Amino acid sequence: MAEFEPVIVAFVCNWCTFTAADLAGTSRLLHPPNVRLIRVMCSGMVDPKYVLKAFLEGADGVLIGGCWPGDCHYINGNLKARRRVALLKEILRRFGFEEDRLWLRWIAASEGNVFAETIKEMVEKIKALGPSQVRQKLVA
Amino acid sequence: MxxxxxxxxxxxxxxxxxxxxxxxxxxxxxxxxxxxxxxxxxxxxxxxxxxxxxxxxxxxxxxxxxxxxxxxxxxxxxxxxxxxxxxxxxxxxxxxxxxxxxxxxxxxxxxxxxxxxxxxxxxxxxxxxxxxxxxxxxxxxxxxxxxxxxxxxxxxxxxxxxxxxxxxxxxxxxxxxxxxxxxxxxxxxxxxxxxxxxxxxxxxxxxxxxxxxxxxxxxxxxxxxxxxISFRDKWLEEISRRTSDLGGLMEVLANCINCYNCRVACPVCYCRECVFVTDTFQHDSEQFFRWARKKGSLRMPTDTVFYHLTRMQHMSTLCVGCGQCSSVCPSEIPVSQLFRSIAMRTQALFSYEPGRDLAEPQPLAVFYDNEFQEIASSK
Incomplete structure (x- = not known):
């Protein structure tokens, strides 16, 4: 049987984490191809519904990438994101979603290597967890 | 006086x-x-x-x-x-x-x-x-x-x-x-x-x-x-056990007909217009076929679990447990029991109790510099 390849949806902020992903590419850094990047203007605009929908459509993991605290292009969008993620994690955990399926990470524009490492690490962790429960269940 | x-x-x-x-x-x-x-x-x-x-x-x-x-x-x-x-x-x-x-x-x-x-x-x-x-x-x-x-x-x-x-x-x-x-x-x-x-x-x-x-x-x-309190603890423990995974949640929500009565009856569902009745959820016909193709079949009404999870994210920190959601449910879903079991946890997360003090800010209305730092770092 082929090895399980997780699907990871990543919401990355335009100013930091997306730029870091771009830098990782132009620097020819390798990371597993399991991630689908969605560029958003700020981690603070990631509506929790986006995350819920990704999980309910069968994503094995969701990553939200933003600027480091203090660096947010919109001053504090990342701190708002952090509170929402804390709440989301509390709800998802209650229904058996493992903690490690939802990641929030601060990755600065210069940290192309951190972006590649984060994806690598996340893919490993989620491979160890196995496919999301949504894949085995008929969810509507 | x-x-x-x-x-x-x-x-x-x-x-x-x-x-x-x-x-x-x-x-x-x-x-x-x-x-x-x-x-x-x-x-x-x-x-x-x-x-x-x-x-x-x-x-x-x-x-x-x-x-x-x-x-x-x-x-x-x-x-x-x-x-x-x-x-x-x-x-x-x-x-x-x-x-x-x-x-x-x-x-x-x-x-x-x-x-x-x-x-x-x-x-x-x-x-x-x-x-x-x-x-x-x-x-x-x-x-x-x-x-x-x-x-x-x-x-x-x-x-x-x-x-x-x-x-x-x-x-x-x-x-x-x-x-x-x-x-x-x-x-x-x-x-x-x-x-x-x-x-x-x-x-x-x-x-x-x-x-x-x-x-x-x-x-x-x-x-x-x-x-x-003794009834409450047993009651919430029971629903938490039943819905400890998505399959359990689906079982509890299986009879939901997406009437949104629970949201209408809820005194703290504060949005003036619920996103679930906006154009965002008026999907193209073709979209339903795409989903059905992907999963083999598609429950109609759809977006049921999505709706309930979103509502939990929006109002569970403010839930007072009045039970009106359960009272108006035509499918006898234990909405209130389910939502209170979530509310207990999300309110504890922010040490928040709705209705306790007018000076206490709502959890989603504020944020602080030095909180939840472990969430954004690898353990």
Missing amino acids: VDYARIEAEEGQVLEAVRDFFVSLLDKGVVEAIMVPTRLPYKGLPMQTLVVDPARIRWADPLAPVVPTNGARFASQLTRDETGKRLALVMRPCEIRPFMELVKLKQARVDNTLLIGLECLGRYENSDFLALDQKDPSFSVNFYRAMKEGRNPPGDGFELAEACKACEHPVPEGVDIRICLIGEDLERGLALEGLTERGKEALGTLGLSEAHKPPEREGAIGALLEQR
């Missing part, structure tokens, strides 16, 4: 005594209007009613153990705009607490209100109440007598709403005047407690005289709380 006063029931007519109290609030000019559960001369449920004519108070029936629909919404409609009118609001704790949350959201205001909180021994579902009330014209008084004596309330086969059995807030807090029923012998009368300057002054204006708190009151409240 009066802290604690008694109103006597003449010939056991406690409801008359309460009505007299409301009439004098209007007559003495303490307020210009009262919102109070009132029956129309037709047979039916006592609905929250905006009363300005003291003569209409004769139909008021705030003691009936039923809450046809949560009054916080009406209180919001009456106070959202600055009218300058002095208004008394007669509500139960499960209406006052969400009202306070709406005040924080600037969808209601307290500046000119006299909040009158009614101690609550629970409510029946609307249809059950109608049946009981029809059988026994003095059902309400018999209900309180039975509750005081620790007997099952009259009416075999009828149970209080589950949310009420699990409610740890029978005593209204943060109000101006509290109508004390717990441990009272309603055939003799009941007590009014002034909790704020405004409340104490109002009781003084009515010419009520200071009385002593009965010593057995605290004990009666304690016993009631103990009983409710």
Whole structure:
């Protein structure tokens, strides 16, 4: 049987984490191809519904990438994101979603290597967890 | 200024005594209007009613153990705009607490209100109440007598709403005047407690005289709380076990028909327009086929779990456990039990209790520099 390849949806902020992903590419850094990047203007605009929908459509993991605290292009969008993620994690955990399926990470524009490492690490962790429960269940 | 006063029931007519109290609030000019559960001369449920004519108070029936629909919404409609009118609001704790949350959201205001909180021994579902009330014209008084004596309330086969059995807030807090029923012998009368300057002054204006708190009151409240918390813990534990994974949640929500009644009945579902009725969820026909192709089949109505999870994210930190969501569910889904089990956790996460304090900011309205730092780092 082929090895399980997780699907990871990543919401990355335009100013930091997306730029870091771009830098990782132009620097020819390798990371597993399991991630689908969605560029958003700020981690603070990631509506929790986006995350819920990704999980309910069968994503094995969701990553939200933003600027480091203090660096947010919109001053504090990342701190708002952090509170929402804390709440989301509390709800998802209650229904058996493992903690490690939802990641929030601060990755600065210069940290192309951190972006590649984060994806690598996340893919490993989620491979160890196995496919999301949504894949085995008929969810509507 | 009066802290604690008694109103006597003449010939056991406690409801008359309460009505007299409301009439004098209007007559003495303490307020210009009262919102109070009132029956129309037709047979039916006592609905929250905006009363300005003291003569209409004769139909008021705030003691009936039923809450046809949560009054916080009406209180919001009456106070959202600055009218300058002095208004008394007669509500139960499960209406006052969400009202306070709406005040924080600037969808209601307290500046000119006299909040009158009614101690609550629970409510029946609307249809059950109608049946009981029809059988026994003095059902309400018999209900309180039975509750005081620790007997099952009259009416075999009828149970209080589950949310009420699990409610740890029978005593209204943060109000101006509290109508004390717990441990009272309603055939003799009941007590009014002034909790704020405004409340104490109002009781003084009515010419009520200071009385002593009965010593057995605290004990009666304690016993009631103990009983409710023990039910609550078992109740929430049961649903948490049943819905510990997505399959379990699907089983509980399997009969949901996406009518969104729970959201309409919810006093803290604060969005003026719910996203689930906007164009965002008016999917193209083709989209349904794409989803069906991906999964092999597609449940219609769709987006059911998505809706409930989103609602949890939006309002669980503000959920007061009033149980109206379960009461209006046509599919008998234990919505309130499920949402309270989430609310317990999300409210604990932010050490937040809805309706506790107007000065306490709502969890999603604030954020701080040095919090939840472990969330954004690898362990």
